[in-house]
């Protein structure tokens with residue numbers, strides 16, 4: 001793979017030149033949201049400054065031009081995920097809306113009291129709460145794959161939960177709290193042996209690795225634009241055509257119809273059926289530019305660079321007395337979660353902030369993970385393509401300062 005020139009790449013991210021509390025920003029919170037390259041910032045600005053109109057219905061040049069740009073992003077996302085057709089790509093507000101859409105339109109009609117939905121113990125709340133809401137409505141129950149001490153799950157534990165009552169499996173591809181990469185290909189094969197469809201939450205996977213939904217054979221895949229260096233409030237849901245065709249609309253309104261009358265309304269075909277109302281037009285266009293930018297750097301080169309940072313950070317943090325890593329599975333991406341015996345994660349985050357270092361401290365919308373490891377919270381450093389070993393060294397330096405302060 002071509003050596004990844006991170007110093008050159010950093011020039012693409014204006015915010016990385018700024019100071020925080022008089023110190024250079026060291027941004028180690030990309031798992032929460034990634035920073036934006038100039039090409040994305042400029043594309044969104046140009047969309048509003050030069051090209052803006054509403055899309056899909058206008059007969060004037062601006063509307064037609066922007067509609068073409070907007071719909072071209074659907075092909076960009078199809079290619080990014082290697083979906084069979086761009087009709088399998090639904091634009092959403094993000095991963096959370098993608099899960100809710102599938103829960104409401106695909107799973108809900110299939111559920112009866114006592115039916116089971118399988119998730120893992122490391123899910124983000126956006127892949128727990130929608131299923132609990134369905135359970136309250138239908139009497140369906142959640143079955144949870146236990147998390148091992150190293151933050152991984154065991155296939156045999158997953159298989160043991162599959163039963164004739166299992167109606168759906170919804171699992172995270174890469175954990176935002178532990179960094180674990182789950183064995184999703186094998187999980188999907190086991191579920192499909194029993195004709196059980198699977199949704200993968202790919203919010204933390206797509207920034208760090210190539211994703212091929214046809215090779216995975218997942219039934220649904222969700223991700224958010226803001227984690228792949230694009231705007232917030234935009235994302236995508238991949239769904240197999242065979243499923244999208246049979247799904248009723250999620251939200252009603254304009255654009256998702258073929259014809260409306262008080263006697264009868266005909267819905268549009270997928271994907272438009274699931275895209276009611278005026279969308280985040282310039283956000284979608286920005287997301288398309290972000291995907292092109294990421295792919296221009298090469299997912300393999302980005303993954304290799306981030307893996308080097310992950311290994312380096314893990315080695316260096318492991319040498320800090322009183323620091324315990326959470327999430328030490330052999331297959332990991334993106335994040336290093338840890339606690340220190342001398343300070344609460346929030347204190348760690350506050351002190352690091354004073355040194356210009358941005359990490360996340362809390363439960364990372366994965367409270368069951370905190371309960372599983374019996375910690376109130378963790379400190380989490382997470383990596384993007386623009387991070388460097390020197391920034392890991394600054395993190396370690398600051399953590400030594402925490403130790404001196406609190407020891």
Ligand SMILES: Cc1ncc(COP(=O)(O)O)c(CN[C@@H]2CONC2=O)c1O
Nearest residue numbers: 031032094095096124126176203204224
């Ligand atoms: C694994 C995972 N799934 C779903 C989501 C929800 O994505 P949206 O908020 O874009 O719908 C997140 C967000 N990650 C959170 C956001 O802040 N810090 C995190 O780790 C996530 O990490």
